[in-house]
Amino acid sequence: MNILAIGDTADNIFTLKKFLKKSKIHLITFPRKGDALLTNSEEVEFFDSLLISKQVKKIKSIKNNFDICLAMSWSGARVAYLAGLNYIMYFVGNDITTPPFLSKGKISHLKNPTHKKNFFERKFYKKIFSKAIFCITTSKEYHDHLKKYRKDGIRIDRVIVDNILFNENIKSIKRDKNKFTFLSPQRIGIEKGHDIIWKALPLCKSNFEILQMEWFIQNNYEEGEINKKLIENKPSQVKFIPLVERKELGKYIKFADAILGQLKSGIQGSIERDSAYCKKPVICYTNLKNTNIIDDKEIIPPFLPNSNKPEIVAKLIDKIVGSEEFRADLVKKQYEFVNELCDPEKVVNDWEQIFENTRKKCRNINRKELIFKKTFQKILANITEKMYYKRKMRDKNIKAWGESEYQRLMK
Numbered sequence: 001m002n003i004l005a006i007g008d009t010a011d012n013i014f015t016l017k018k019f020l021k022k023s024k025i026h027l028i029t030f031p032r033k034g035d036a037l038l039t040n041s042e043e044v045e046f047f048d049s050l051l052i053s054k055q056v057k058k059i060k061s062i063k064n065n066f067d068i069c070l071a072m073s074w075s076g077a078r079v080a081y082l083a084g085l086n087y088i089m090y091f092v093g094n095d096i097t098t099p100p101f102l103s104k105g106k107i108s109h110l111k112n113p114t115h116k117k118n119f120f121e122r123k124f125y126k127k128i129f130s131k132a133i134f135c136i137t138t139s140k141e142y143h144d145h146l147k148k149y150r151k152d153g154i155r156i157d158r159v160i161v162d163n164i165l166f167n168e169n170i171k172s173i174k175r176d177k178n179k180f181t182f183l184s185p186q187r188i189g190i191e192k193g194h195d196i197i198w199k200a201l202p203l204c205k206s207n208f209e210i211l212q213m214e215w216f217i218q219n220n221y222e223e224g225e226i227n228k229k230l231i232e233n234k235p236s237q238v239k240f241i242p243l244v245e246r247k248e249l250g251k252y253i254k255f256a257d258a259i260l261g262q263l264k265s266g267i268q269g270s271i272e273r274d275s276a277y278c279k280k281p282v283i284c285y286t287n288l289k290n291t292n293i294i295d296d297k298e299i300i301p302p303f304l305p306n307s308n309k310p311e312i313v314a315k316l317i318d319k320i321v322g323s324e325e326f327r328a329d330l331v332k333k334q335y336e337f338v339n340e341l342c343d344p345e346k347v348v349n350d351w352e353q354i355f356e357n358t359r360k361k362c363r364n365i366n367r368k369e370l371i372f373k374k375t376f377q378k379i380l381a382n383i384t385e386k387m388y389y390k391r392k393m394r395d396k397n398i399k400a401w402g403e404s405e406y407q408r409l410m411k
Contacts, residue, residue, distance in 0.1 A: 004066035007076025161342035183256035193263030203314035206321035302333035
């Protein structure tokens with residue numbers, strides 16, 4: 001089958017595309033800056049406009065070359081819906097914990113909502129959600145959120161790791177190392193637990209440094225202000241290094257003695273899984289309620305700590321720095337876990353089955369709808385475009401892209 005994928009998060013679709021055997025994926029995603037460095041952009045097509053109408057027009061021009069659409073993120077699903085496609089929605093994080101059909105999307109660590117939608121916007125995104133053939137997510141926590149809104153939500157715990165880019169035989173970068181070194185390749189922000197890390201580091205008794213990649217979370221003004229305070233109060237053990245392309249990340253992981261992952265969500269992410277595949281000990285807060293299901297068995301992920309209190313984190317850091325035996329045991333358990341959870345062949349089998357089931361349910365990529373509904377969708381697209389990109393997102397996009405590039409992307 002030929003799969004049209006719209007949007008990507010953390011290279012999930014890009015990596016799946018790389019390992020599929022029976023099916024082929026053509027991935028088209030949205031214009032990016034900054035974190036786009038982590039994407040192998042030479043093998044990914046990007047929309048050349050921020051305008052929803054132009055994105056929909058592009059998809060309509062190529063859609064008949066494909067059998068199924070896989071939409072990631074609400075942006076991807078929005079385009080798929082407005083282009084009149086049958087599509088699968090795939091969620092991997094806050095896109096399902098704070099869906100845009102809620103009046104105020106609220107993330108626990110922020111005082112202010114991440115988004116405020118009016119009545120018509122909420123109805124629009126609810127329609128997008130309801131029209132998806134299947135809605136899929138990973139992990140117990142995200143699936144619990146998904147089931148609040150769709151009882152038929154599917155949980156697939158297996159998440160692919162690119163074991164060509166990430167493995168124990170990767171060559172390290174060349175860099176001087178004078179002490180035990182942690183690498184923190186994740187985005188900086190309270191969402192990843194940097195406030196906890198900052199509180200834990202002064203409690204540590206061992207000698208080490210942390211190489212933190214300069215990559216920031218900023219969904220709104222509030223998070224921007226939080227980031228400024230984090231930078232201003234950076235502990236002495238932390239050194240900032242430039243963000244690198246994803247294809248180079250394995251070399252940095254190989255250089256490090258251990259990896260510092262998230263300490264907030266309680267779920268391992270791509271950074272932690274990639275690092276475990278490189279056989280490096282990984283610090284990653286695991287909420288014991290967030291188990292994984294592998295081959296019908298419920299498994300507690302072996303990532304530590306199981307509490308994200310700063311004093312517990314500090315003790316774990318000291319133990320990792322001080323005990324080679326402890327590090328080796330941690331590596332063994334974490335590698336065995338991700339090797340089973342993230343094996344590309346097994347992940348591909350799960351997705352091939354999803355694609356087969358989708359094809360049985362809808363024989364064509366084009367969604368059957370009455371003409372007046374299609375006309376209504378065009379009106380919705382124009383309203384969404386004017387309200388979202390031309391009003392709500394204007395200042396943010398100009399700041400991100402610069403005035404001249406913004407004007408180009410809005411043509």
